[in-house]
Amino acid sequence: MEAMADDTSPFGAARTLTLPGPLALDGGASLAPLDFAYETYGELNEDKSNAILICHALTLDQFVASAHPLTGKPGWWTRMVGEGKPIDPARHFVICINVLGSCMGSSGPASEAEDGQPYAMRFPVITIRDMVRAQAMLLDRLGIETLAAVIGGSMGGMQVLEWAACYPERVKSAIAIATAARHSAQNIAFHEVGRQAIMADPNWHGGDYYANGDAPTKGLAVARMAAHITYLSEEGLTEKFGRRLQARDSKSFGFDADFQIESYLRHQGISFVDRFDANSYLYITRAMDYFDLAEEHGGLLANAFAGTRTRFCMISFDSDWLYPTAEARIIVRALNAAGAEVSFVELSSPFGHDAFLLDVPELNATVDGFLRAGEGA
Amino acid sequence: MEAMADDTSPFGAARTLTLPGPLALDGGASLAPLDFAYETYGELNEDKSNAILICHALTLDQFVASAHPLTGKPGWWTRMVGEGKPIDPARHFVICINVLGSCMGSSGPASEAEDGQPYAMRFPVITIRDMVRAQAMLLDRLGIETLAAVIGGSMGGMQVLEWAACYPERVKSAIAIATAARHSAQNIAFHEVGRQAIMADPNWHGGDYYANGDAPTKGLAVARMAAHITYLSEEGLTEKFGRRLQARDSKSFGFDADFQIESYLRHQGISFVDRFDANSYLYITRAMDYFDLAEEHGGLLANAFAGTRTRFCMISFDSDWLYPTAEARIIVRALNAAGAEVSFVELSSPFGHDAFLLDVPELNATVDGFLRAGEGA
Numbered sequence: 080m081e082a083m084a085d086d087t088s089p090f091g092a093a094r095t096l097t098l099p100g101p102l103a104l105d106g107g108a109s110l111a112p113l114d115f116a117y118e119t120y121g122e123l124n125e126d127k128s129n130a131i132l133i134c135h136a137l138t139l140d141q142f143v144a145s146a147h148p149l150t151g152k153p154g155w156w157t158r159m160v161g162e163g164k165p166i167d168p169a170r171h172f173v174i175c176i177n178v179l180g181s182c183m184g185s186s187g188p189a190s191e192a193e194d195g196q197p198y199a200m201r202f203p204v205i206t207i208r209d210m211v212r213a214q215a216m217l218l219d220r221l222g223i224e225t226l227a228a229v230i231g232g233s234m235g236g237m238q239v240l241e242w243a244a245c246y247p248e249r250v251k252s253a254i255a256i257a258t259a260a261r262h263s264a265q266n267i268a269f270h271e272v273g274r275q276a277i278m279a280d281p282n283w284h285g286g287d288y289y290a291n292g293d294a295p296t297k298g299l300a301v302a303r304m305a306a307h308i309t310y311l312s313e314e315g316l317t318e319k320f321g322r323r324l325q326a327r328d329s330k331s332f333g334f335d336a337d338f339q340i341e342s343y344l345r346h347q348g349i350s351f352v353d354r355f356d357a358n359s360y361l362y363i364t365r366a367m368d369y370f371d372l373a374e375e376h377g378g379l380l381a382n383a384f385a386g387t388r389t390r391f392c393m394i395s396f397d398s399d400w401l402y403p404t405a406e407a408r409i410i411v412r413a414l415n416a417a418g419a420e421v422s423f424v425e426l427s428s429p430f431g432h433d434a435f436l437l438d439v440p441e442l443n444a445t446v447d448g449f450l451r452a453g454e455g456a
Numbered sequence: 457m458e459a460m461a462d463d464t465s466p467f468g469a470a471r472t473l474t475l476p477g478p479l480a481l482d483g484g485a486s487l488a489p490l491d492f493a494y495e496t497y498g499e500l501n502e503d504k505s506n507a508i509l510i511c512h513a514l515t516l517d518q519f520v521a522s523a524h525p526l527t528g529k530p531g532w533w534t535r536m537v538g539e540g541k542p543i544d545p546a547r548h549f550v551i552c553i554n555v556l557g558s559c560m561g562s563s564g565p566a567s568e569a570e571d572g573q574p575y576a577m578r579f580p581v582i583t584i585r586d587m588v589r590a591q592a593m594l595l596d597r598l599g600i601e602t603l604a605a606v607i608g609g610s611m612g613g614m615q616v617l618e619w620a621a622c623y624p625e626r627v628k629s630a631i632a633i634a635t636a637a638r639h640s641a642q643n644i645a646f647h648e649v650g651r652q653a654i655m656a657d658p659n660w661h662g663g664d665y666y667a668n669g670d671a672p673t674k675g676l677a678v679a680r681m682a683a684h685i686t687y688l689s690e691e692g693l694t695e696k697f698g699r700r701l702q703a704r705d706s707k708s709f710g711f712d713a714d715f716q717i718e719s720y721l722r723h724q725g726i727s728f729v730d731r732f733d734a735n736s737y738l739y740i741t742r743a744m745d746y747f748d749l750a751e752e753h754g755g756l757l758a759n760a761f762a763g764t765r766t767r768f769c770m771i772s773f774d775s776d777w778l779y780p781t782a783e784a785r786i787i788v789r790a791l792n793a794a795g796a797e798v799s800f801v802e803l804s805s806p807f808g809h810d811a812f813l814l815d816v817p818e819l820n821a822t823v824d825g826f827l828r829a830g831e832g833a
Contacts, residue, residue: 105709106707106709107709108709200711203709204709204710204711261699262699263690263693263694263699264690264693264694264696264697264698264699264715264717265685265690265693265694267699267715267717267718268681268685268693268717268718268721269685271681271713271715271717271718271721271722272678272681272682272685272721274711275677275678275681275721275722275725276653276656276678278711279653279656279657279674279675279677279678280656281658297656298656300652300656301649301652301653301656301678304645304648304649304652305649305682308642308645308646308649311642313640313641313642313777316640316641316642316645317640317641317642319641320641321641322638322639322640322641322644322748322751330483330746332482332483332484332485332580332581333581334577334581334651334655334738334742336648338641338644338648338745340641340644340645340648341644341645341648344645344648344649344652345648345652348652361711365711368715369707371699374699400690400777
């Protein structure tokens with residue numbers, strides 16, 4: 080990307096910045112200093128009116144449209160971000176910041192505390208709002224006052240809603256995809272299984288495993304496998320795998336991965352642990368479980384958006400059973416009650432929750448149209 | 457129960473029997489001898505025409521209507537079996553046999569092999585059909601040729617279908633509840649997560665933990681937690697738990713069980729390990745994943761029921777997402793194609809898959825009506 084040409088600029092690939100803080104957290108603690116790792120694509124225009132903030136999901140990161148430094152894989156949203164895509168560095172200044180609590184360069188449980196040791200479980204429990212406030216601090220430092228758009232799917236969509244609620248004057252357009260305004264009992268249940276799987280791994284050691292050779296990779300892999308099922312639809316799984324056997328003609332009558340779905344899940348689990356920190360998984364799932372935008376606003380979701388002038392676009396997928404369309408409708412009703420400008424579309428896709436990351440042409444068309452309408456206004 | 461009066465009878469509570477076998481298994485191995493643990497209620501009538509076989513689900517057992525010897529809890533189907541219930545020991549001779557591979561007295565991985573040591577993972581991988589063939593061997597020994605009915609929910613329903621397919625002449629009526637004729641990719645995926653959780657527990661030791669003090673209880677608890685989510689509906693969870701906090705007024709900003717759903721799941725996991733063997737969990741989930749009744753009959757499910765004179769009753773629940781109504785319809789269509797007599801009803805219940813164990817009056821009414829119609833015929 081062009082912005083990489085000047086390595087002394089705060090804009091470009093693999094940028095990091097440390098701010099003194101402190102950041103007052105919802106849980107009562109405060110955090111200082113704060114490390115940020117982020118990627119930018121494109122150039123901030125003269126009047127700083129073309130910035131788009133992309134908020135990433137639970138296990139994703141700032142590498143939206145650049146190769147992941149650990150896996151070497153291309154960015155996770157090259158379908159949405161790039162030349163001729165709805166979010167185009169030729170037109171937009173794009174920024175994505177590794178969320179607070181994560182493990183790709185921003186402050187998280189693996190970061191050094193004051194005593195020079197990793198925080199581990201001494202890292203304070205954070206919320207989606209804390210993540211957003213931290214992002215706002217970084218944007219302040221970068222001189223970005225207003226965002227043409229904030230966009231994200233899943234936990235990214237929660238941050239979008241939180242941005243619109245916390246900083247309505249800074250968000251011109253908000254695009255929340257495959258998300259919810261609060262975690263349901265079933266959502267919490269799946270996360271709790273993942274956390275218990277990690278904590279059951281004796282290598283977890285109460286979170287103090289960084290100095291050891293062994294991280295709780297087995298527990299983390301199980302957590303990832305359980306979560307991964309929720310990212311896919313039953314129909315999608317049936318279509319992709321069905322009961323097909325993996326590299327064999329008949330059942331082994333043993334406990335190998337006989338079925339393709341077993342082999343796929345094991346691969347998802349094993350490959351995940353190479354790029355993600357188990358403690359970060361605990362902290363970020365906790366932040367999602369704690370998320371309840373209505374609760375933060377006196378129990379009424381519409382209050383979160385009172386008087387807003389932000390344009391909203393809500394997108395759900397018909398096969399997403401993690402954050403089903405019913406959750407999007409709750410948000411849309413609250414936005415309507417608040418008198419907000421809101422577009423809402425349920426898209427059809429066989430991919431389940433993961434649809435926001437996959438090839439769904441209508442998703443691109445929707446985002447493109449919504450962004451262009453905002454730019455023309 | 458009356459039948460307990462004569463402890464030398466093969467009928468009554470806490471009965472066990474060992475048969476010499478061998479039982480030829482679908483996987484090619486054979487098993488000998490075979491231990492059976494079972495419960496009976498009521499008396500076999502003169503012409504042996506009133507026997508009802510109840511087939512139990514994955515983690516359940518033969519204690520249908522008698523207290524569980526380990527937990528002291530009442531039988532798991534006292535809503536269905538008892539005085540004035542659809543299955544009534546005053547009218548029926550009721551038998552439930554602990555399935556092959558389980559851990560409540562029938563042969564399973566915890567049983568002694570020829571060398572006097574527990575089989576552990578040397579126990580052969582079994583199928584639902586193997587379980588049913590074993591049950592038939594025991595019924596032969598008990599002199600029960602014909603069953604007035606075979607009934608069961610979930611994995612019990614799979615056995616019901618298998619009974620009707622293997623021994624059509626022995627089954628007068630078959631009642632399969634909340635079940636499927638084959639495991640879907642998503643079903644297999646959830647089981648695989650559970651197995652991986654068990655195998656990730658270092659106390660599992662490749663299955664050889666019986667002589668150690670420590671069983672893989674943490675892994676088994678995680679497996680149970682993941683499975684338990686699939687037994688409940690999203691609506692049911694929301695109604696029962698929502699986002700309510702557990703014994704506190706506000707979030708702890710920590711990793712305790714803040715939410716009631718977390719506390720509930722942890723309890724489900726912890727209490728399960730006191731009554732179930734981890735290796736049995738591996739073997740029985742494997743049997744369920746392998747289950748594909750159509751595959752056993754040349755790929756056409758209707759072939760499984762060709763020429764049958766068994767009366768069938770299929771029952772599904774609208775909130776069951778583990779074995780949804782669509783799976784029941786597949787079976788009903790196959791039964792119709794085979795010219796079988798079949799009643800089918802989808803019942804409404806908020807409880808999800810677990811509805812077959814819970815208070816659903818229409819379930820009792822359906823089973824009662826179906827059984828009485830068969831008895832009147």
